Amino acid sequence: MTRTLIRNGTFVTVNDEAPLVRGFMGFDNDTIIYLSDKEPDASVPFDVIMDGTNKLYMPGLVNTHCHAAMSLLRGYGDDLALQVWLQEKMWPNEAKFTGEDVRWGTLLSILEMIKGGTTSFVDMYDHMNEVAQAVELSGMRGCLTRGAIGLCPPDVQEQKLQEAIQFAKDWHGKADGRITTMMSPHAPYTCPPDFIEKFVQAAHDLDLPMHTHMSETLHEVLENEKQYGLRPVDHLAKLGLFSRPSLVAHAVHLTDREIETLREHNVHVSHNPGSNLKLASGVARVPDLLKAGVLVSLGTDSSASNNNLDMFEEMRLAALIHKGVSGDPLAVPATEALKLGTVNGAKSIWLDRVGTLAVGMKADFIALDVDQAHFLPKSDYVSHIVYSASAKDVTDVFVDGKQIVRGGEALTLDEERIKYEAQRRFELLTN
Amino acid sequence: MTRTLIRNGTFVTVNDEAPLVRGFMGFDNDTIIYLSDKEPDASVPFDVIMDGTNKLYMPGLVNTHCHAAMSLLRGYGDDLALQVWLQEKMWPNEAKFTGEDVRWGTLLSILEMIKGGTTSFVDMYDHMNEVAQAVELSGMRGCLTRGAIGLCPPDVQEQKLQEAIQFAKDWHGKADGRITTMMSPHAPYTCPPDFIEKFVQAAHDLDLPMHTHMSETLHEVLENEKQYGLRPVDHLAKLGLFSRPSLVAHAVHLTDREIETLREHNVHVSHNPGSNLKLASGVARVPDLLKAGVLVSLGTDSSASNNNLDMFEEMRLAALIHKGVSGDPLAVPATEALKLGTVNGAKSIWLDRVGTLAVGMKADFIALDVDQAHFLPKSDYVSHIVYSASAKDVTDVFVDGKQIVRGGEALTLDEERIKYEAQRRFELLTN
Numbered sequence A, B: 001m002t003r004t005l006i007r008n009g010t011f012v013t014v015n016d017e018a019p020l021v022r023g024f025m026g027f028d029n030d031t032i033i034y035l036s037d038k039e040p041d042a043s044v045p046f047d048v049i050m051d052g053t054n055k056l057y058m059p060g061l062v063n064t065h066c067h068a069a070m071s072l073l074r075g076y077g078d079d080l081a082l083q084v085w086l087q088e089k090m091w092p093n094e095a096k097f098t099g100e101d102v103r104w105g106t107l108l109s110i111l112e113m114i115k116g117g118t119t120s121f122v123d124m125y126d127h128m129n130e131v132a133q134a135v136e137l138s139g140m141r142g143c144l145t146r147g148a149i150g151l152c153p154p155d156v157q158e159q160k161l162q163e164a165i166q167f168a169k170d171w172h173g174k175a176d177g178r179i180t181t182m183m184s185p186h187a188p189y190t191c192p193p194d195f196i197e198k199f200v201q202a203a204h205d206l207d208l209p210m211h212t213h214m215s216e217t218l219h220e221v222l223e224n225e226k227q228y229g230l231r232p233v234d235h236l237a238k239l240g241l242f243s244r245p246s247l248v249a250h251a252v253h254l255t256d257r258e259i260e261t262l263r264e265h266n267v268h269v270s271h272n273p274g275s276n277l278k279l280a281s282g283v284a285r286v287p288d289l290l291k292a293g294v295l296v297s298l299g300t301d302s303s304a305s306n307n308n309l310d311m312f313e314e315m316r317l318a319a320l321i322h323k324g325v326s327g328d329p330l331a332v333p334a335t336e337a338l339k340l341g342t343v344n345g346a347k348s349i350w351l352d353r354v355g356t357l358a359v360g361m362k363a364d365f366i367a368l369d370v371d372q373a374h375f376l377p378k379s380d381y382v383s384h385i386v387y388s389a390s391a392k393d394v395t396d397v398f399v400d401g402k403q404i405v406r407g408g409e410a411l412t413l414d415e416e417r418i419k420y421e422a423q424r425r426f427e428l429l430t431n
Helices: A068-073 A082-096 A099-115 A128-138 A154-171 A193-206 A218-228 A232-238 A256-264 A273-278 A286-292 A311-326 A334-341 A343-348 A381-387 A415-430 B068-073 B082-096 B099-115 B128-138 B154-171 B193-206 B218-228 B232-238 B256-264 B273-278 B286-292 B311-326 B334-341 B343-348 B381-387 B415-430
Strands: A003-012 A020-028 A031-036 A048-051 A055-059 A061-063 A118-125 A141-148 A179-181 A210-214 A246-250 A268-271 A296-298 A365-369 A394-399 A402-406 B003-012 B020-028 B031-036 B048-051 B055-059 B061-063 B118-125 B141-148 B179-181 B210-214 B246-250 B268-271 B296-298 B365-369 B394-399 B402-406
Touching: A003 A031, A003 A381, A055 A381, A061 A296, A061 A311, A061 A343, A068 A082, A068 A099, A068 A118, A068 A128, A068 A415, A082 A415, A099 A118, A099 A128, A099 A394, A099 A402, A099 A415, A118 A128, A118 A394, A128 A141, A128 A154, A128 A179, A141 A154, A141 A210, A154 A179, A154 A193, A193 A210, A210 A232, A218 A232, A232 A256, A256 A286, A268 A286, A268 A343, A273 A311, A273 B311, A286 A296, A286 A311, A296 A311, A296 A334, A296 A343, A311 A334, A311 A381, A311 B273, A311 B311, A334 A343, A334 A381, B003 B031, B003 B381, B055 B381, B061 B296, B061 B311, B061 B343, B068 B082, B068 B099, B068 B118, B068 B128, B068 B415, B082 B415, B099 B118, B099 B128, B099 B394, B099 B402, B099 B415, B118 B128, B118 B394, B128 B141, B128 B154, B128 B179, B141 B154, B141 B210, B154 B179, B154 B193, B193 B210, B210 B232, B218 B232, B232 B256, B256 B286, B268 B286, B268 B343, B273 B311, B286 B296, B286 B311, B296 B311, B296 B334, B296 B343, B311 B334, B311 B381, B334 B343, B334 B381
Parallel strands: A003 A048, A003 A055, A061 A118, A118 A141, A141 A179, A210 A246, A246 A268, A268 A296, B003 B048, B003 B055, B061 B118, B118 B141, B141 B179, B210 B246, B246 B268, B268 B296
Antiparallel strands: A003 A020, A020 A031, A055 A365, A365 A394, A394 A402, B003 B020, B020 B031, B055 B365, B365 B394, B394 B402
16 A cells, blocks of 8 residues: 655646645545645655656546557558548558557557556557557556447458457456446448447447447548438437447537437547548537537547647647637637546546546546746646647656656656567568 | 768758758758768768767748747736737736846747747847847847837837837847848738838838738728728738738738739748637638748747747648648648748748758758657658657757757756746736
């Protein structure tokens, strides 16, 4: 049992009741037990004392949509038309991905994520045992799911479904509870209706949530209407997907009625501003989703379409683009963007004790070095986090009270090995 | 006389004839004399040899619109309606700015800029002697101008004009040529026509270019039409402003005909995507400007409306938002965004020997540490610079062949003093 106390810290809690605390935070193993501007009295002894001078502490960031292994294709074939990029660069190389590729690509992404302050992420990919092992090793949290494309013969469909079920069973609740799982038909435009229904049934059987891509491009929405007579939201609702707790990624092209349907079914939306801009998919109606009461969080998508995994940038993009596009300087203020990147992300993947700093919450938190020009003057730290900070400002990262990054160095991962192997896998794939 | 050779470097030159060089770059005092994948022969002796392993070298970034002193108000009153922010937060505090405030605010910005790889910037503000002294001390380049608002009695107008003229005369070509000057009526909506004409006349007399804000908000464009019967471009053309070499900031709201007029007069446009988004001014027609052949560069605007001075972010925003808003994934590709932030910026402020790496060019260049997860795999360094890098990746900065940042540390400025004084000035201003 270890009780740790941080002194002289500045804590941006993302807790409306006490948004800014200057002073002390204590945690006992995985749980925050003290948070106050006053020093705790001696009746609560602490084993470890840390000095938080010049550090800003905040909840760890939650990335609610990623395909981590695709970092192996970062910068490979950028600035091509979408279909050329997908058909000539991404799909042929992804088809060649072995377990080894997924392992090193995922580790490269996890290395970048934890050093940049992301403590939890959603991953949807293939060879998921490799992903789960990487998450277990890293010390971060993962909400993981075998994403299945159903454009294949029935026996391959069945094999993918069984793989997804087996993975979900094997890993749900593992790594001291840091890993949870979901069921994921890849998207309405890549999965026949009956294939989606089988995933929904499996999610019922296993009592798991659903994750899928939805309404990322206008083209796919129009094709869905043409093929099924319904836009994607009604189509997925009809297939029963929203009868399970659900997280959908993108949701760029929505009507008012679709927004209302998402709210009625309490569907969570992962907004991916960087990826949506880079792939020219459009600008999601985030201010309208928030106004309707839909739970919105942030995802990077893969670093092949982003091209980094810096969640500070996603918060900043969310705070900037909706102002610029709507003409309303009050759209998605910094306080809201910070919630999208932290507590909303945690709620979106059903982590009730993650995403804010408060007594009783999990000790998932990060520290930023704020003794730098771009954090001055000391005017408004929420503004500074959202409008000025970057992943590179993160110095320390804790998950479940365990430190996994110290002074910018990953403690759980072999950085040199990961960088070497990732480069090697890229060369083997593309040469 | 010092001849320096960098070995084992990767050079992104922004020179179309040899965009990527892996090997050697030599410079003699302020000028690049060698750039090749082959080692120079012994007939050219070098006094200093530097190792460039794991470093990516590129031209220094050029920020073509800034009000550096306003960093003192970073994060002060964010997320308010534009008029409330201006009238209650910015203007009353700026009115209180003394020379001391401008000195420390400017130094705070210059510290952030040089550490982040910006080697040249445009500054438009008041107390410009302080700004020029800060630039001289820092070792960076500045294209500086006393911005004058003409909404004041004739004697105050005249005083501002004389101040602007005196400053321009005193500092043009100073600091070993690193400082140049311009004439700047603040904006059409803050300057009566005859006041603008006086600045144009002074620019003719002194043979200097012009800099002004133009068409930042739709509101100001409509007001200009109402007041003068002309949109801002025709209005400024009529007042003779474009008879001088001109750089205009923002240019968000333009008609096709205005774009054509800007091209005809060879007016340079400083695109400020971060500031335009944050202040909800809109999205400039950058793809159309580029297609028309207008010289477009990038500016941060002040860190009160950005909120940092990271030019990598401005390149990334320029590359992302125009794709997302236009629906064209080929809009402003990374190669173009990199030019906007480097060679176009240099040309925009009439620096012909800055902005690319090539023999005969000035040794204004920066190094990035690319031995990091977000720069892997080694697929496309232009993509990595634009879509993945940040100011915090910069390790070394050279201007005129003199090193001003080494291993992330500013060599010319007293960082601790600047941070202390900037915070103190903020507290004095706002308490």
